[in-house]
Amino acid sequence: MKLMKCLLIENDCYKAGAGMKPRGVMVHSTGVNNPNLRRYVQPVAGQENYDGLIAALGKNSNGNHWNRHIDDPNKRKCVHAFIGKLADGSIATVQTLPWEMQAWHCYYGPNGSGNATHIAFEICEDNLDDPVYFRSVYKEAVEFTAYLCKLYGLDPLADGVVICHKEGARRGIASTHSDVENWFPRMGCSMDGFRQDVKDLMTEQKEEEGMKTYDTVSQIRAEASWAAPTIEKLCMANALRGGSEAKDAEGYPADLHLSEDALRILVINDRMGLYSK
Ligand SMILES: [Zn+2]
Known part of the structure; x- marks a missing residue:
């Protein structure tokens, strides 16, 4: 342009x-x-x-x-x-x-x-x-x-x-x-x-720009399925709440706005047991 x-x-x-x-x-x-x-x-x-x-x-x-x-x-x-x-x-x-x-x-x-x-x-x-x-x-x-x-x-x-x-x-x-x-x-x-x-x-x-974001659990399941179990777990624990009050049909936050880097870090932490009680 x-x-x-x-x-x-x-x-x-x-x-x-x-x-x-x-x-x-x-x-x-x-x-x-x-x-x-x-x-x-x-x-x-x-x-x-x-x-x-x-x-x-x-x-x-x-x-x-x-x-x-x-x-x-x-x-x-x-x-x-x-x-x-x-x-x-x-x-x-x-x-x-x-x-x-x-x-x-x-x-x-x-x-x-x-x-x-x-x-x-x-x-x-x-x-x-x-x-x-x-x-x-x-x-x-x-x-x-x-x-x-x-x-x-x-x-x-x-x-x-x-x-x-x-x-x-x-x-x-x-x-x-x-x-x-x-x-x-x-x-x-x-x-x-x-x-x-x-x-x-x-x-x-x-x-x-490395700016792609993942906004919903369903998008993560479709495009970054490796991160879905971790993200679902964090949402259910109310640790991930999204940028607004918006919720999807399953009740997950609809405005997660997570970069791929953020997904990676969360999954690594999960593998290390940081999110296990
Ligand atoms: Zn015209």
């Missing part, structure tokens, strides 16, 4: 500046054949790092970017980030709003508005027929979504957390747009696959 920042400080949404606690991520695509970030993202004169951003993004000479006031309140919109092409043709993500500011990206539906809950990004569409471009922006979107989920402790596979605009419409929290289902299926992809890819990447990253 290549993450840059060019806040849309003149956008009416940025100026409204409503706060939000992110509880999900909504994926959009622009619906227009223009893969260039400069179509949407530009710094305004005097903005921090103006020259550097123009050099990276390229100059939009048409004045139709989103870093400006729009007179018609019905046409005002904004997202937290765009994914598309830089001036040199490489793919990047540009943050355009603070993550904890509400974006005006999905309007609303009968059940409310994803604007109040979801961080939103647009993938710049091309003509929807180029698998090379698609693969590169898809990969960037997976990495970016994983980054956001990690930042806010979100589970990408949990219901309603990572959704596209069309799925938001189905859930009654967005206007009836078709993105990204106008594009992903044409390239053999789906939002279910996207969510799984985000989850897999997060798991991979955790393992690389």
Whole structure:
């Protein structure tokens, strides 16, 4: 992932500046054949790092970017980030709003508005027929979504957390747009696959960092069965209580948050008889 920042400080949404606690991520695509970030993202004169951003993004000479006031309140919109092409043709993500500011990206539906809950990004569409471009922006979107989920402790596979605009419409929290289902299926992809890819990447990253944790007895039985008898024993003795009051169906703590190293040490101690009465 290549993450840059060019806040849309003149956008009416940025100026409204409503706060939000992110509880999900909504994926959009622009619906227009223009893969260039400069179509949407530009710094305004005097903005921090103006020259550097123009050099990276390229100059939009048409004045139709989103870093400006729009007179018609019905046409005002904004997202937290765009994914598309830089001036040199490489793919990047540009943050355009603070993550904890509400974006005006999905309007609303009968059940409310994803604007109040979801961080939103647009993938710049091309003509929807180029698998090379698609693969590169898809990969960037997976990495970016994983980054956001990690930042806010979100589970990408949990219901309603990572959704596209069309799925938001189905859930009654967005206007009836078709993105990204106008594009992903044409390239053999789906939002279910996207969510799984985000989850897999997060798991991979955790393992690389040695940060993988085991949170429940059932997970330990499945993925580290060698430690299960020790952990069950310690839970039943109320020596292991987890990080919260949450319990699983068997009454074990559901928030154990044990690293593999912790499991090893507990098992070694158990073998040495430290937990025998
Ligand atoms: Zn959309």
